[in-house]
Amino acid sequence: METSLAQGELVGEMEMDAYRRLFPLRFYERYLLESLRPDTRPLIQCRDTSVALGPVASADGSALAKIGCTTMLAGIKLEVMTPVAESPDDGCIAIEFHMPPICSAIVRPGRPAEVAPVISKQLTDAILSSGMINLKELSLIHGKAAWMAYLDVYCLDSDGSLFDAALLAAVAAFSHLQIPLVSLNDEGRVVTVSAELGEGKSSKEVVNKEKRKLKLTNIPFSLSFVLHKKYILVDPNAEEESIMDSLVTVVLDLSGRLVSLYKPGGQVLAYTSTLKDCVALARNRGKELKKILDDALLDMEEDSS
Amino acid sequence: MGVEAAMAGKAANAPTTYSPSPSQKPARPIFEDVDWVRADGRNFHECRPAFMKTGAANAASGSAYAEFGNTKVIVSVFGPRESKKAMLYSDIGRLNCNVSFTTFAAPTRGQGSDNKDFSSMLHKALEGAIILESFPKTTVDVFALVLESGGSDLPVVVSCASLALADAGIMMYDLVAAVSVSCIRKSLIIDPSSDEESYQDGSLMITCMPSRNEVTQLTLTGEWSTPKIHEAMELCLDACSKLGKLLRTCLRDAASV
Numbered sequence: 206m207e208t209s210l211a212q213g214e215l216v217g218e219m220e221m222d223a224y225r226r227l228f229p230l231r232f233y234e235r236y237l238l239e240s241l242r243p244d245t246r247p248l249i250q251c252r253d254t255s256v257a258l259g260p261v262a263s264a265d266g267s268a269l270a271k272i273g274c275t276t277m278l279a280g281i282k283l284e285v286m287t288p289v290a291e292s293p294d295d296g297c298i299a300i301e302f303h304m305p306p307i308c309s310a311i312v313r314p315g316r317p318a319e320v321a322p323v324i325s326k327q328l329t330d331a332i333l334s335s336g337m338i339n340l341k342e343l344s345l346i347h348g349k350a351a352w353m354a355y356l357d358v359y360c361l362d363s364d365g366s367l368f369d370a371a372l373l374a375a376v377a378a379f380s381h382l383q384i385p386l387v388s389l390n391d392e393g394r395v396v397t398v399s400a401e402l403g404e405g406k407s408s409k410e411v412v413n414k415e416k417r418k419l420k421l422t423n424i425p426f427s428l429s430f431v432l433h434k435k436y437i438l439v440d441p442n443a444e445e446e447s448i449m450d451s452l453v454t455v456v457l458d459l460s461g462r463l464v465s466l467y468k469p470g471g472q473v474l475a476y477t478s479t480l481k482d483c484v485a486l487a488r489n490r491g492k493e494l495k496k497i498l499d500d501a502l503l504d505m506e507e508d509s510s
Numbered sequence: 511m512g513v514e515a516a517m518a519g520k521a522a523n524a525p526t527t528y529s530p531s532p533s534q535k536p537a538r539p540i541f542e543d544v545d546w547v548r549a550d551g552r553n554f555h556e557c558r559p560a561f562m563k564t565g566a567a568n569a570a571s572g573s574a575y576a577e578f579g580n581t582k583v584i585v586s587v588f589g590p591r592e593s594k595k596a597m598l599y600s601d602i603g604r605l606n607c608n609v610s611f612t613t614f615a616a617p618t619r620g621q622g623s624d625n626k627d628f629s630s631m632l633h634k635a636l637e638g639a640i641i642l643e644s645f646p647k648t649t650v651d652v653f654a655l656v657l658e659s660g661g662s663d664l665p666v667v668v669s670c671a672s673l674a675l676a677d678a679g680i681m682m683y684d685l686v687a688a689v690s691v692s693c694i695r696k697s698l699i700i701d702p703s704s705d706e707e708s709y710q711d712g713s714l715m716i717t718c719m720p721s722r723n724e725v726t727q728l729t730l731t732g733e734w735s736t737p738k739i740h741e742a743m744e745l746c747l748d749a750c751s752k753l754g755k756l757l758r759t760c761l762r763d764a765a766s767v
Contacts, residue, residue: 260582260657261582261612261614261657261658262658262660263580263614263615263617263658263659263660264614267614274568274569276567278657280612280613280614282529282613283530284528284529284619285527285530286525286526286527287526289525303612303622305610306586306608306610306653307567307570307573307584307586308567308586310570310588313651314608314610314624314653355614355619357612357614357622359655359657361566361584362566362570363569364568364569387530394530396530443569
């Protein structure tokens with residue numbers, strides 16, 4: 206601790222901002238000693254989180270998720286495909302994560318973000334391996350037609366914990382998704398029908414009789430951390446992620462089962478006890494996120510009724 | 511059997527899909543009547559309700575979100591930053607524009623790729639309004655993402671971009687307001703929706719600096735008669751000056767909070 210005195214003098218002499226830019230890690234460590242962060246959060250507090258359902262009318266399901274400044278827009282488009290022979294009753298889900306140039310100064314047209322494909326893969330893994338969606342629910346006609354759900358998540362503003370916000374937006378978009386009424390036309394193609402038309406034209410076979418939603422089970426929620434020395438910082442922002450490079454992401458489903466755990470390198474060796482703490486924190490966060498999602502669904506039902 | 515082979519196999523197996531919406535549009539509906547009404551109940555010379563807000567994205571130097579009816583657009587401005595080394599020395603600043611769409615912006619799923627056409631139109635619409643001398647040797651990036659395409663996309667992008675530039679503190683002679691008019695048979699309708707655009711015989715877009723009464727861009731496509739062009743221009747300019755006031759109010763509100 207003998208260095209802290211010298212550092213203290215240095216802080217006095219220098220402008221706060223300059224010190225923050227020149228010695229970011231030392232700047233942070235001074236805060237960590239007080240169990241605080243420069244944005245006034247305690248170490249284990251997440252930023253304000255909100256979910257809005259149905260912001261984009263042209264998508265079959267959509268959601269906007271915000272964690273602090275990090276903003277994600279997820280949209281789902283349903284298209285019809287012929288299921289593969291091995292699983293004639295299964296639909297399919299294709300997931301892609303985009304970082305358009307608007308989201309951050311480091312992304313420009315022709316210079317895409319390196320993390321985008323990584324997060325794409327993580328999202329696909331988390332959503333498919335959690336078993337949140339029963340692919341049989343996406344079936345239309347056995348062996349002939351099934352839904353292909355294209356989920357695209359766009360980062361509109363990037364300020365850390367991108368995967369957490371992307372997963373939240375993706376899950377919310379699936380819970381907003383409504384499967385439209387469709388029938389077979391004369392050429393054997395599946396076409397949408399409006400509700401009134403569906404009743405009137407009894408000659409055509411209505412494949413999907415009513416608008417319905419998917420049943421989501423084992424919904425995955427995630428929480429990211431940065432580790433520095435003995436400290437665990439929950440829900441890091443972009444600055445924290447760039448200064449302390451040991452990132453851990455824990456994905457749990459609602460019953461507390463571990464869906465995935467990422468610790469892609471970094472300086473700090475994550476001890477098992479640290480990881481246990483992380484899992485416990487992620488479990489609590491999952492409950493919080495579930496409540497935020499349920500409230501958004503309730504709001505939407507109240508609006509529509 | 512390497513990863514590449516597996517990837518190639520995956521790509522080959524990717525199922526072909528199609529959108530279930532009926533491919534045939536209902537026959538040209540009501541425009542034949544003399545007194546048809548617009549699907550959303552607007553008057554021919556009435557714009558859609560507009561909502562605009564600056565400071566939509568924190569990571570950018572300046573940004574704005576605009577919603578005109580179902581058209582939803584977000585624009586971020588970055589910079590000024592150092593121009594690429596490869597570029598020749600220039601004592602005025604450079605403007606770099608890019609417009610892209612989300613894959614779910616339109617009724618049928620798109621590729622979500624850059625729209626080169628719109629990017630260059632946006633560049634030319636803004637160029638004249640920005641005081642490029644105020645940031646020599648540097649580049650300002652203007653990036654737009656159309657979240658939902660509900661018609662008159664380019665005019666909304668242009669107006670939104672000028673707000674974002676103002677939010678970023680880039681010096682301009684004036685804000686740029688943009689409005690388009692569609693000509694369907696004998697009628698002129700302002701601020702057309704996607705459906706109306708798909709039936710139009712001709713279209714006119716004006717981007718202008720309302721308080722200086724200067725037009726930065728004018729595009730005219732399709733069939734027009736000279737008197738109709740004059741009428742459409744009057745309509746556009748009038749709407750631009752009203753939109754200009756809206757843009758100003760939006761900036762003033764943001765500054766007073």
